[in-house]
Amino acid sequence: MEADIVDRVRQALAGKTPLQLRGGGSKDFYGRRAGGEILDLSAHRGIVSYEPSELVLTAKAGTPLAEIQAILAENGQMLPFEPPSFSPAATLGGMVAAGLSGPRRPWGGSVRDAVLGVKIVNGKGEVLRFGGQVMKNVAGYDLSRLMVGALGTLGVLLEISVKVLPRPAAEFTRAFELAPAAVAEKLAEWGRRPLPLSATCYHAGRLHVRLSGGRACLDGALALLGGEDADPALWPTLADQQLPFFQGEGPLWRIALPAAAPALNLPGECLVEWAGALRWLRTDLSAKALRQRVTSLGGHATLFRGGDEKSAVFHPLSPALLALHQRLKRALDPAGLFNPGRLYPEF
Amino acid sequence: MNPAFLSELRRALPASALLVEAEALHPYECDGLSAYRQVPLAVCLPDTLEQARAVLAACRTHQVPVVARGAGTGLSGGALPLADGVVLSLARFNRILAIDAENRLARVQPGVRNLAISEAAAPFGLYYAPDPSSQIACSIGGNVAENSGGVHCLKYGLTVHNLLALKVLTLDGELLEIGLEAPDSPGYDLLALMTGSEGLLGLVVEVTVKLLVKPERAQVVLAAFASVEAAGAAVADIIGAGILPAGLEMMDNLSIRAAEDFVHAGYPVDAAAILLCELDGANAEVSEQIMAVRDVLLKSGATEVRTAQDEAQRLKFWAGRKGAFPAVGRISPDYYCMDGTIPRRHLAGVLGRIAELSSQYGLRVANVFHAGDGNLHPLILFDANLPGEMDRAEALGADILRLCVEVGGTVTGEHGIGVEKLDASCSQFTPEELAQFHAVKAAFDPDGLLNPGKAVPTLHRCAELGRMHVRGGQLPFPELPRF
Ligand SMILES: Cc1cc2nc3c(=O)[nH]c(=O)nc-3n(C[C@H](O)[C@H](O)[C@H](O)COP(=O)(O)OP(=O)(O)OC[C@H]3O[C@@H](n4cnc5c(N)ncnc54)[C@H](O)[C@@H]3O)c2cc1C
Numbered sequence: 001m002e003a004d005i006v007d008r009v010r011q012a013l014a015g016k017t018p019l020q021l022r023g024g025g026s027k028d029f030y031g032r033r034a035g036g037e038i039l040d041l042s043a044h045r046g047i048v049s050y051e052p053s054e055l056v057l058t059a060k061a062g063t064p065l066a067e068i069q070a071i072l073a074e075n076g077q078m079l080p081f082e083p084p085s086f087s088p089a090a091t092l093g094g095m096v097a098a099g100l101s102g103p104r105r106p107w108g109g110s111v112r113d114a115v116l117g118v119k120i121v122n123g124k125g126e127v128l129r130f131g132g133q134v135m136k137n138v139a140g141y142d143l144s145r146l147m148v149g150a151l152g153t154l155g156v157l158l159e160i161s162v163k164v165l166p167r168p169a170a171e172f173t174r175a176f177e178l179a180p181a182a183v184a185e186k187l188a189e190w191g192r193r194p195l196p197l198s199a200t201c202y203h204a205g206r207l208h209v210r211l212s213g214g215r216a217c218l219d220g221a222l223a224l225l226g227g228e229d230a231d232p233a234l235w236p237t238l239a240d241q242q243l244p245f246f247q248g249e250g251p252l253w254r255i256a257l258p259a260a261a262p263a264l265n266l267p268g269e270c271l272v273e274w275a276g277a278l279r280w281l282r283t284d285l286s287a288k289a290l291r292q293r294v295t296s297l298g299g300h301a302t303l304f305r306g307g308d309e310k311s312a313v314f315h316p317l318s319p320a321l322l323a324l325h326q327r328l329k330r331a332l333d334p335a336g337l338f339n340p341g342r343l344y345p346e347f
Numbered sequence: 348m349n350p351a352f353l354s355e356l357r358r359a360l361p362a363s364a365l366l367v368e369a370e371a372l373h374p375y376e377c378d379g380l381s382a383y384r385q386v387p388l389a390v391c392l393p394d395t396l397e398q399a400r401a402v403l404a405a406c407r408t409h410q411v412p413v414v415a416r417g418a419g420t421g422l423s424g425g426a427l428p429l430a431d432g433v434v435l436s437l438a439r440f441n442r443i444l445a446i447d448a449e450n451r452l453a454r455v456q457p458g459v460r461n462l463a464i465s466e467a468a469a470p471f472g473l474y475y476a477p478d479p480s481s482q483i484a485c486s487i488g489g490n491v492a493e494n495s496g497g498v499h500c501l502k503y504g505l506t507v508h509n510l511l512a513l514k515v516l517t518l519d520g521e522l523l524e525i526g527l528e529a530p531d532s533p534g535y536d537l538l539a540l541m542t543g544s545e546g547l548l549g550l551v552v553e554v555t556v557k558l559l560v561k562p563e564r565a566q567v568v569l570a571a572f573a574s575v576e577a578a579g580a581a582v583a584d585i586i587g588a589g590i591l592p593a594g595l596e597m598m599d600n601l602s603i604r605a606a607e608d609f610v611h612a613g614y615p616v617d618a619a620a621i622l623l624c625e626l627d628g629a630n631a632e633v634s635e636q637i638m639a640v641r642d643v644l645l646k647s648g649a650t651e652v653r654t655a656q657d658e659a660q661r662l663k664f665w666a667g668r669k670g671a672f673p674a675v676g677r678i679s680p681d682y683y684c685m686d687g688t689i690p691r692r693h694l695a696g697v698l699g700r701i702a703e704l705s706s707q708y709g710l711r712v713a714n715v716f717h718a719g720d721g722n723l724h725p726l727i728l729f730d731a732n733l734p735g736e737m738d739r740a741e742a743l744g745a746d747i748l749r750l751c752v753e754v755g756g757t758v759t760g761e762h763g764i765g766v767e768k769l770d771a772s773c774s775q776f777t778p779e780e781l782a783q784f785h786a787v788k789a790a791f792d793p794d795g796l797l798n799p800g801k802a803v804p805t806l807h808r809c810a811e812l813g814r815m816h817v818r819g820g821q822l823p824f825p826e827l828p829r830f
Contacts (some may be wrong), residue, residue: 053586054586113508132755136757167589213629
């Protein structure tokens with residue numbers, strides 16, 4: 001199977017025909033439309049190695065995320081960044097390529113934090129390994145983390161090693177009725193204490209908070225926090241965007257900000273995660289006006305769903321950074337085979 | 348030195364920021380790996396961005412290589428000068444620009460010492476997590492360049508996990524702003540790529556790091572074992588039990604004795620190995636975890652388990668560990684510090700093999716290391732004044748690193764390749780992988796003037812060594828002649 005993928009890449013190279021890399025297709029909606037023939041990677045699947053006491057799992061890129069999550073759960077472990085799936089077809093490779101982390105991210109780390117090593121096919125049809133299966137490794141440049149969020153533009157992911165973590169002994173979800181102005185203050189106050197927070201979500205006047213940890217520690221924290229018990233099923237629904245907020249056709253923006261940045265004060269409906277660092281906005285505001293505001297607050301904005309497909313989906317890069325991106329792209333994929341235009345129109 | 352180049356440097360820098368006299372250059376001839384020494388053409392000590400940019404411009408015009416230098420504590424020769432190059436020291440970029448308690452971050456210049464960040468954050472109840480043993484001296488810029496770790500990275504991660512943004516000067520004077528104070532900045536993860544790039548991709552001129560809230564309580568448990576193997580197995584047992592200690596360190600008998608003589612930490616000097624296991628978090632959580640860890644340790648065959656009685660004893664326990672390198676330095680004229688990482692399940696086996704190699708080579712090896720991460724630091728004891736000992740020590744070191752790669756590990760966990768492990772890394776990468784690294788460097792530094800010759804061996808070098816990477820018994824490019 002690996003040989004087939006390498007063959008396809010070499011043919012594409014010979015024929016100068018771009019390839020559209022596809023795992024389970026669960027994130028087809030994400031990013032710009034890429035040109036090229038579809039290279040389906042979903043058959044390249046299977047867990048290569050998993051030893052719970054090593055806290056590392058290695059699997060082929062087409063392995064369904066659900067399969068990985070199931071085997072981790074059997075062993076009392078988890079992917080610490082709580083990735084969204086969006087569909088049962090989601091694969092490990094797609095997870096890494098999209099680099100999207102879920103509700104636990106500010107406390108459990110991001111996808112890229114957990115990636116330890118990759119095996120890829122580069123644009124010359126060479127099979128390369130970077131990083132490894134160990135926690136610490138500074139041999140060579142960190143090209144494995146470079147793959148995270150690159151949306152397949154730098155190479156075909158074949159195999160990935162990720163760090164996993166023990167599942168917390170217990171988790172509780174609490175809810176609070178709070179006016180928007182009071183939320184930031186509450187979160188800031190909790191943030192100053194060593195509270196075992198592991199997710200937050202604020203929408204329509206309700207703040208939900210999840211705490212994770214040992215029993216003894218949670219008892220104290222819950223007493224301090226107050227609020228009312230709430231349904232923990234919120235979090236997977238939130239990660240997979242099945243809440244009513246996410247339904248509908250209008251443009252959905254994903255806005256990342258420094259956690260303590262003030263309110264966006266933009267028209268539209270907002271849902272706030274990550275203790276303020278991630279704000280989803282449903283709005284018809286122009287990309288230009290929105291990005292201007294977000295940039296002024298030190299953040300960046302992605303047109304996550306809907307809107308104008310041909311517009312810049314990801315926050316524009318400075319000219320110097322864009323030029324560097326183009327040079328890096330050429331270093332890994334000289335013929336521009338992989339997912340051209342998926343990330344930025346220029347490469 | 349080319350006079351035109353020298354006069355350009357003189358225009359770029361005030362007289363006090365340019366060293367060219369032999370005795371002024373002398374302190375810069377090596378980093379923490381003093382076996383390698385080289386006097387540079389000149390040392391530049393800019394203290395503004397404009398000066399740094401002007402130095403780089405001069406180097407570019409005259410095609411003179413530049414070696415960035417932080418505090419010079421690196422252990423792989425990363426900051427070793429080049430005979431035909433200049434050293435660009437970031438020592439005067441030493442200002443803390445902002446501590447933002449609200450967003451829990453610090454913006455600092457690269458020459459700021461690692462510990463100084465935590466000191467500046469302390470009044471806000473915050474700290475910077477990565478804590479290399481060299482933290483009183485090493486610079487944050489050097490930490491970024493090496494992706495340094497510390498005794499707490501099992502739980503809190505390495506430098507790469509604790510950075511938000513960098514400002515990087517390229518050789519052509521462009522100031523790249525990489526990362527943001529917001530998460531997941533757009534485009535490629537250049538922040539990760541820069542981290543650990545050993546000064547080959549750009550000059551780091553500003554660093555924004557995450558700060559963490561100080562845990563309510565930290566407590567350390569010391570466990571003694573009758574064999575190194577048992578201690579190694581206990582490490583896997585703790586992690587297998589779902590406990591994630593803040594730090595999990597191991598010392599073998601030789602280092603226990605050396606450390607005890609040096610700092611009187613109260614270590615059990617008869618133990619074959621000890622583990623130091625630190626737990627931190629909320630008060631109740633720590634109590635809960637201590638009970639659990641004690642249980643696991645006793646079941647794993649610990650002959651003694653002690654919990655530090657108070658903060659003073661906790662610090663004592665750690666002082667022994669943090670002082671272990673200098674302690675070993677007291678019992679041997681020279682030592683050579685290795686830095687391989689292996690999958691934890693091979694700890695016991697690899698330590699056994701190291702002991703065999705040690706007697707085979709007739710050189711003592713002390714092991715004191717980050718067991719929780721599987722990051723070994725075998726210290727090879729030798730006497731450089733005895734003919735042949737230094738070569739034997741290097742050969743033993745190379746064998747140990749090959750062993751690490753064989754069991755699926757890496758030749759460097761946190762100290763970098765520098766010049767020291769260029770040969771060793773030939774066994775870890777294929778020629779195509781090395782070529783890919785060189786292509787990435789060229790994307791940042793087309794003239795190849797930033798710390799050239801470090802971190803990534805040339806294909807030629809690996810081929811000459813005859814240590815081409817062998818994977819699955821197949822030599823890469825079997826059709827090519829070996830020169
Ligand atoms: C006693 C002792 C204990 C140590 N313990 C640890 C430990 O526990 N964990 C650990 O990880 N390391 C440890 N080290 C190694 C060393 O301290 C680290 O590698 C440290 O990060 C180096 O920082 P520095 O400022 O001294 O960098 P230097 O040695 O000056 O430089 C290191 C590399 O970084 C590059 N560089 C420096 N500054 C910049 C910049 N601004 N921009 C671009 N490149 C730059 C240099 O060119 C060089 O390649 C230890 C060293 C000693 C001597």
